[in-house]
Amino acid sequence: MKTRDRILHTSLQLFNEHGEPNVTTLQIADELDISPGNLYYHFKNKSEIIDELFTSFESHINNLLDVPEDIAGIEDQWLFLHLVFETIAQYRFIYQDLVNILSRYDKIQPRFKRILNRKLSASRNMCQSLVRQGILLANEDDLEALCQNMVLTITYWISFDKVRNVLNGQEMDISRGVYQVLAQIAPFLREEERRQLQMVSQAYIG
Amino acid sequence: MKTRDRILHTSLQLFNEHGEPNVTTLQIADELDISPGNLYYHFKNKSEIIDELFTSFESHINNLLDVPEDIAGIEDQWLFLHLVFETIAQYRFIYQDLVNILSRYDKIQPRFKRILNRKLSASRNMCQSLVRQGILLANEDDLEALCQNMVLTITYWISFDKVRNVLNGQEMDISRGVYQVLAQIAPFLREEERRQLQMVSQAYIG
DNA sequence: GTCTATATCGGGATAGAC
């Protein structure tokens, strides 16, 4: 593994663990047993590291969010959301200090907003595919509020979970986040699919 | 107004506007046209300011959250949530850099968790009062997931709104946040109360 | 590519006069 990539890799880990603002370039270098000078040979400055990591996140998440023309079954939706959550968890430092990071690195602000919009589209696609199947019954306003809340949960679940649990050593619970998103759709579902969702949930959460 | 209070007041404003980590003690002093030395006469250090502001927030929000033994009507619930949102908005710097602040000022971590728990209790009270009235129909699991999501929305709506809109100058929209919370209850409501909620929403949002 | 040494800068905080 090339040094440049090792720097990115370690930075990501430390950022996720301690929060980007709390991690210095010296700590990154120390963790890698290289000199700070070496780090600055590979990266002009700290923001270049963040920019690169964000770009990487962006391409991963866009990849995921572009696909879902038609995620028909509950099981597929569960999987889809789980992949989204996993990706966010991998780059959670962005979400944990979102306002801060967006205000200090203003180039990524529009890019993040675009991701939010894509999340919204994906949520709408999921719901509309259910509507088309006649499984989900809701009017326009309900649907819009539902999708907004889905995006909110997708965006903040991991931070929320961290505040409540992880800060004191407990494990992060992604599946629970997936559940919390789908639980918002549940009340609009037909009785049968609602039970099906319940089954799937129990299988993954217990 | 005593200098000490002016410091608190201005700090709160600057923190909310720019994010606590981006505001220096010098900036606070400058804004007040006092010297940094003067600031440090009134406060031992920056964290004492934050601590004091948090304490103030804590007492406001606890005051609100303690009341709701029985918030029966939709209209009352709207008002209650609006007050909660307003309080959070007033101290939004805490929420905007939540993970960061909780990790750097570890004394407030348990206190914030307690607030989260109270939010959860308040949400449960709201829902259960509706259940008792026979207005809301849901099983235990649905109810629990619902309340969790309500707390999540209450906690992060304002940050979410800021990321999407306010960072580029638009106004913050508290009523929309209230709506997003109540919209989660809506699908569980009886037809009649659901319509009623719709009316109230339209009155406040348009 | 990597190191050591160092410059620079900014923010937090203190000393001591008034």
Place this chain on the structure above:
DNA sequence: GTCTATCCCGATATAGAC
């Protein structure tokens, strides 16, 4: 209570040797 001056330190970033 308030000011000016200053210290201290930690973080970013650079210079130059190897």
